[in-house]
Structure formats: C-alpha cells, structure tokens
Amino acid sequence: MKLKMWLWVSFKNLVWVLAISVFYSLMMSTEEHPILSRLELMPYYLTIGGWMILCVLSGVSLFYYIPLSVSLGSTRKACFFGLQMIKIIPCVIITALCLAIACFIKSDVTAGVLKLLPVIFMVLLSGGSIGAIISCVKLRFGKAGAIIMVALFAIIGGVNGFFLASNGKFNFAKLNMDGDSTLTLIVGLVTFVLFAGSVITQYLSLKKYEVKLI
Amino acid sequence: MSKLVCKGVSKKYKDKLAVKNVDLTLESGKIYGLIGRNGAGKSTLLSLMSAQAPLTAGSVEIDGEPVWENQKSLNRICFSRELNVSGNNGIAGMKIKDYLKMAALYYPAWDAELAARLVDAFEIDIKKQIMKANKGMLSAVTITIALASKAEFTFLDEPVAGLDVIAREYFYKELLSEFSESGRCFVISTHIIEEAANVFEDVIILRNGEIIANENTQELIDRCKYVSGLEEAVNKATSGVETHHAEMIGRAKTVAAILRGGEHIEENEDVTVKPMSLQNIFVALCGEEVQQ
Missing domain, CATH: 3.40.50.300 (P-loop containing nucleotide triphosphate hydrolases)
Incomplete structure (x- = not known):
C-alpha cells in the first residue's frame, strides 16, 4: 500500500476543510465580532465545513485517485484501505483541532465543544461516508443513481434535522448538548450505519474495478 | 528469462x-x-x-x-x-x-x-x-x-x-x-x-x-507475398496456398499469399511475386476484400 500517497490525499482534504472553515470565519466576522472573537466558534465551522468538504472529497476520490492508483500498479485491496484512510484521518485531526481550541479558549461555547467531541467526530465521519456511498452508486448506476441518492440523503437529513431542531435537542448556536446521551447514541448509530454502508459499497465497487480512463 | x-x-x-x-x-x-x-x-x-x-x-x-x-x-x-x-x-x-x-x-x-x-x-x-x-x-x-x-x-x-x-x-x-x-x-x-x-x-x-x-x-514478412497477374495464372499459382485480400482490376488479379512451411510460389512470365511490408500484411489479414 502506498501509505505516503494516501496520507498526502488525507492531508490535502484536511487543508481544504481548514481553508473553508477560515473562509466561513472571515465571512461571519463583523466589526462587533472580529475574527479572533469568533475563534470559539471555529469548531462549529470546522464541523459544518468539514462535513460538506469531506462529503464531496471522499466521493471524488473514487473517480480521481482510484483509476490513477490502479493504473500505476496498485492492488484494489490497497486502494480500499487508502479510501478508508482518507475518510478517517481528516476526521481525527479536525476533532483534535476542536479539542485544542476548546482547551485554549475557555468559554461557555467551548465547554460545550468538549462534551460534543464524539458527536463532532461522528458528524465528520458521516459526511465522508455519505460522499463515498454516493460516488459508489454513481459508479454503478451512473448520474441518475447519484441524483437519487443525493435526494434521498437530503430528505432523510432534512426531516431528521427538523425533528431534532424543533424538539430543541440539539442547538448548534449554543454548541451545548446539556449531557443528552440520547443524541450521541442516535448520531453514533446513524454514523455507524453510514460508515458501514460506505465500507461495503466501496468494497463492492473496488472488488472488480476496471480502469477505463485516467 | x-x-x-x-x-x-x-x-x-x-x-x-x-x-x-x-x-x-x-x-x-x-x-x-x-x-x-x-x-x-x-x-x-x-x-x-x-x-x-x-x-x-x-x-x-x-x-x-x-x-x-x-x-x-x-x-x-x-x-x-x-x-x-x-x-x-x-x-x-x-x-x-x-x-x-x-x-x-x-x-x-x-x-x-x-x-x-x-x-x-x-x-x-x-x-x-x-x-x-x-x-x-x-x-x-x-x-x-x-x-x-x-x-x-x-x-x-x-x-x-x-x-x-x-x-x-x-x-x-x-x-x-x-x-x-x-x-x-x-x-x-x-x-x-x-x-x-x-x-x-x-x-x-x-x-x-x-x-x-x-x-x-x-519471418512473417518473409512468408507473405503479393502474387499478381492474370486471374487464371494467379489462381493456378496460389492453388492450395492461404490467400487474402484479393483485388481485381479488369482481368488482372492480385492476392496476398501467406506461405506455410515448405510452400513456395515460383515467379514466371504469367505471375509476379513481390515482397510485402508489415503494413501490407496487416491490411491483407484485417482489411475487407476489394473487388473493382
């Protein structure tokens, strides 16, 4: 397995997440709330930005790095493990960054972040997993399959998000869960299903993968 | 090796x-x-x-x-x-x-x-x-x-x-x-x-x-020959030989002959035997027969 290559891809994805999050911070900063005072909200931007970016980049990898790797003589098995690396490594590092921010900046918001760390990790992982599933479906069923999957995820995500928000179970603005373990459990379960789904679909997609174009 | x-x-x-x-x-x-x-x-x-x-x-x-x-x-x-x-x-x-x-x-x-x-x-x-x-x-x-x-x-x-x-x-x-x-x-x-x-x-x-x-x-080039001449003479000369890509111009015929071990086509006043290039051999083997 070309560990160096997959590490490079993981860090490249991470840089994208950081760039988007910093961009968000700049966009949201005002005279009243300059960027430095928004640092405590950085974990929030990292989670939301990370979710989106990892969703896209994890999906793109199947069409970008897999044909390249297989055409340069890599086994499909090595590529499969590489794909898992690029799903997990950025999540671990972003979660660690959130932890670091929470440790350095003491406030009510960052206190909530410390409680939310497992949720942050799982949310990020679910983003990468959703992207991976959509890309595998696109590979197998073409664009129509991908559009159906995106719509499906959007509906499921929207309904669940609305349900959680309307019940006041999860307030992103406060980044405080008030010790609600039910939410952690739900997010954990959903993430597990998505991650397992992404692992299975990626395995099936790579098992007999054929390079057509690089 | x-x-x-x-x-x-x-x-x-x-x-x-x-x-x-x-x-x-x-x-x-x-x-x-x-x-x-x-x-x-x-x-x-x-x-x-x-x-x-x-x-x-x-x-x-x-x-x-x-x-x-x-x-x-x-x-x-x-x-x-x-x-x-x-x-x-x-x-x-x-x-x-x-x-x-x-x-x-x-x-x-x-x-x-x-x-x-x-x-x-x-x-x-x-x-x-x-x-x-x-x-x-x-x-x-x-x-x-x-x-x-x-x-x-x-x-x-x-x-x-x-x-x-x-x-x-x-x-x-x-x-x-x-x-x-x-x-x-x-x-x-x-x-x-x-x-x-x-x-x-x-x-x-x-x-x-x-x-x-x-x-x-x-070896492939050596055993592939163009045989041309009047149709009857070419048919006679290439009888029993694997031929491809026959081209007719009036009564004149040209075929690509692929000779197996021991086979030989003698050039005489009725038929001309010419060597083939690899490209000609490829065309003869993969091209369609042309009749004019």
Missing part, C-alpha cells in the same frame, strides 16, 4: 466479447508490436495483462505468479495508458509534475534521472495541467512514464500517436537504447505500423479480439 503467460484470456462487455480466448506468452528481452484495427481489443488486452481490468475467463501469470491483486507481480508491470483530457473524470486537472511524482511513488524501480532527461528532450511543460497539454505532450508523458518505470514488462498504448516525426525518431532511439541496456519486455500497440516495424522483434495481430498472427516479424 521472465515470462508473462496469458491462458484462455477472455473479456466480455455486456453481449460483446472484446477479447476471445487469447493464449499468449511474452518473454523479457523482446519488443512486441501489437497491431489491430480500432476496436480489435488491443487496449483491452493490455488492460487485462496488467490487471487494470478483471478477466471474464482465463489467467495471466508472471513466472507462475498470478498478476491479479498481486503486488509482487504488479510491481513488474507498467501499462502507460493514454491520458484522458475530458476533465470530467480522472486526473485531467492534475499537473504533469504531480502525475510524474505519483508514478515515481508507485514504480519501485523508477529512474528519476531518465524521467528528467525525457522531460527535457520532449520539452514537456511539467507545470501544465494534463487537460491543457496538447496531444504530443500527452504522448510524451506516457512515454516518459513507461520508460522511466523500468518495469520488466512495459506496455505502451499508441505511444507515438500525437508525436511529430522528430519526437517519434527520438522515442524509437530511446526505446532501443533502454531495451539494449535493460533487456526489458516492451509491448507497443500502434497504428503507425511501417515506422515501427523495424523495432518489433515479434508482431501480434489482433482481429475482433482474437490473435490471428503471433510470430517473429521478419
């Missing part, structure tokens, strides 16, 4: 059998020419031999070791593919220097010095994105990857398609120099047959996914 052996290799796409029951042995220390019409299955066969596509049936082995999902065998193969410039998928957005870096990472015997020399010689602008490079530059990149990989079995798919004459000459010179130094096995698929004919030690001709000729290039 290392051998890459294909046994009963077939590849099916939906209802179409792209490669049909191919038995083929490639030996290190040889340059093979792989020729065939568009859609004959050349690229598919190269993909199958390098495990870039799964087999429908058969097996591919190097010195008894399977190639499929076997890193040890894959480290000995390089199939430098044509690069996609459409920008929809793949590495079109990647810079050439990054692609070369990736190749250096993957091929265990990568020769960075040779790669740098080829980049200079072909005047490859490594800062360019693949999708922005012209066809000649893309061909030069695939050649650079193939030669610098130092892989024991190196396959090149249409390597000279986009190159000008000078670059093509340089490629053949570098190929022969690398070949004589390393004794690697090269398989080169090309449509520019005449130009490459002198380089091929053996030639493999594919038609509709089947190998119809696989032998020493000179």
Whole structure:
C-alpha cells in the first residue's frame, strides 16, 4: 500500500476543510465580532465545513485517485484501505483541532465543544461516508443513481434535522448538548450505519474495478 | 528469462466479447508490436495483462505468479495508458509534475534521472495541467512514464500517436537504447505500423479480439507475398496456398499469399511475386476484400 500517497490525499482534504472553515470565519466576522472573537466558534465551522468538504472529497476520490492508483500498479485491496484512510484521518485531526481550541479558549461555547467531541467526530465521519456511498452508486448506476441518492440523503437529513431542531435537542448556536446521551447514541448509530454502508459499497465497487480512463 | 503467460484470456462487455480466448506468452528481452484495427481489443488486452481490468475467463501469470491483486507481480508491470483530457473524470486537472511524482511513488524501480532527461528532450511543460497539454505532450508523458518505470514488462498504448516525426525518431532511439541496456519486455500497440516495424522483434495481430498472427516479424514478412497477374495464372499459382485480400482490376488479379512451411510460389512470365511490408500484411489479414 502506498501509505505516503494516501496520507498526502488525507492531508490535502484536511487543508481544504481548514481553508473553508477560515473562509466561513472571515465571512461571519463583523466589526462587533472580529475574527479572533469568533475563534470559539471555529469548531462549529470546522464541523459544518468539514462535513460538506469531506462529503464531496471522499466521493471524488473514487473517480480521481482510484483509476490513477490502479493504473500505476496498485492492488484494489490497497486502494480500499487508502479510501478508508482518507475518510478517517481528516476526521481525527479536525476533532483534535476542536479539542485544542476548546482547551485554549475557555468559554461557555467551548465547554460545550468538549462534551460534543464524539458527536463532532461522528458528524465528520458521516459526511465522508455519505460522499463515498454516493460516488459508489454513481459508479454503478451512473448520474441518475447519484441524483437519487443525493435526494434521498437530503430528505432523510432534512426531516431528521427538523425533528431534532424543533424538539430543541440539539442547538448548534449554543454548541451545548446539556449531557443528552440520547443524541450521541442516535448520531453514533446513524454514523455507524453510514460508515458501514460506505465500507461495503466501496468494497463492492473496488472488488472488480476496471480502469477505463485516467 | 521472465515470462508473462496469458491462458484462455477472455473479456466480455455486456453481449460483446472484446477479447476471445487469447493464449499468449511474452518473454523479457523482446519488443512486441501489437497491431489491430480500432476496436480489435488491443487496449483491452493490455488492460487485462496488467490487471487494470478483471478477466471474464482465463489467467495471466508472471513466472507462475498470478498478476491479479498481486503486488509482487504488479510491481513488474507498467501499462502507460493514454491520458484522458475530458476533465470530467480522472486526473485531467492534475499537473504533469504531480502525475510524474505519483508514478515515481508507485514504480519501485523508477529512474528519476531518465524521467528528467525525457522531460527535457520532449520539452514537456511539467507545470501544465494534463487537460491543457496538447496531444504530443500527452504522448510524451506516457512515454516518459513507461520508460522511466523500468518495469520488466512495459506496455505502451499508441505511444507515438500525437508525436511529430522528430519526437517519434527520438522515442524509437530511446526505446532501443533502454531495451539494449535493460533487456526489458516492451509491448507497443500502434497504428503507425511501417515506422515501427523495424523495432518489433515479434508482431501480434489482433482481429475482433482474437490473435490471428503471433510470430517473429521478419519471418512473417518473409512468408507473405503479393502474387499478381492474370486471374487464371494467379489462381493456378496460389492453388492450395492461404490467400487474402484479393483485388481485381479488369482481368488482372492480385492476392496476398501467406506461405506455410515448405510452400513456395515460383515467379514466371504469367505471375509476379513481390515482397510485402508489415503494413501490407496487416491490411491483407484485417482489411475487407476489394473487388473493382
């Protein structure tokens, strides 16, 4: 397995997440709330930005790095493990960054972040997993399959998000869960299903993968 | 001497059998020419031999070791593919220097010095994105990857398609120099047959996914002859001989005769026997019969 290559891809994805999050911070900063005072909200931007970016980049990898790797003589098995690396490594590092921010900046918001760390990790992982599933479906069923999957995820995500928000179970603005373990459990379960789904679909997609174009 | 052996290799796409029951042995220390019409299955066969596509049936082995999902065998193969410039998928957005870096990472015997020399010689602008490079530059990149990989079995798919004459000459010179130094096995698929004919030690001709000729290039050229003259005289002279690509102009007939061991066609006042070039042989074997 070309560990160096997959590490490079993981860090490249991470840089994208950081760039988007910093961009968000700049966009949201005002005279009243300059960027430095928004640092405590950085974990929030990292989670939301990370979710989106990892969703896209994890999906793109199947069409970008897999044909390249297989055409340069890599086994499909090595590529499969590489794909898992690029799903997990950025999540671990972003979660660690959130932890670091929470440790350095003491406030009510960052206190909530410390409680939310497992949720942050799982949310990020679910983003990468959703992207991976959509890309595998696109590979197998073409664009129509991908559009159906995106719509499906959007509906499921929207309904669940609305349900959680309307019940006041999860307030992103406060980044405080008030010790609600039910939410952690739900997010954990959903993430597990998505991650397992992404692992299975990626395995099936790579098992007999054929390079057509690089 | 290392051998890459294909046994009963077939590849099916939906209802179409792209490669049909191919038995083929490639030996290190040889340059093979792989020729065939568009859609004959050349690229598919190269993909199958390098495990870039799964087999429908058969097996591919190097010195008894399977190639499929076997890193040890894959480290000995390089199939430098044509690069996609459409920008929809793949590495079109990647810079050439990054692609070369990736190749250096993957091929265990990568020769960075040779790669740098080829980049200079072909005047490859490594800062360019693949999708922005012209066809000649893309061909030069695939050649650079193939030669610098130092892989024991190196396959090149249409390597000279986009190159000008000078670059093509340089490629053949570098190929022969690398070949004589390393004794690697090269398989080169090309449509520019005449130009490459002198380089091929053996030639493999594919038609509709089947190998119809696989032998020493000179021996094949020696046993293929154009026989022409009046129809009756040509028919008489070629009786019992395998003939192809008959062309009629009035009462005059020309056929390509492929002689088997011991067969011989005597030239006389009624028939003329002329040698055939590899390209002529290819046209005779793969072209349609023309009657005028």
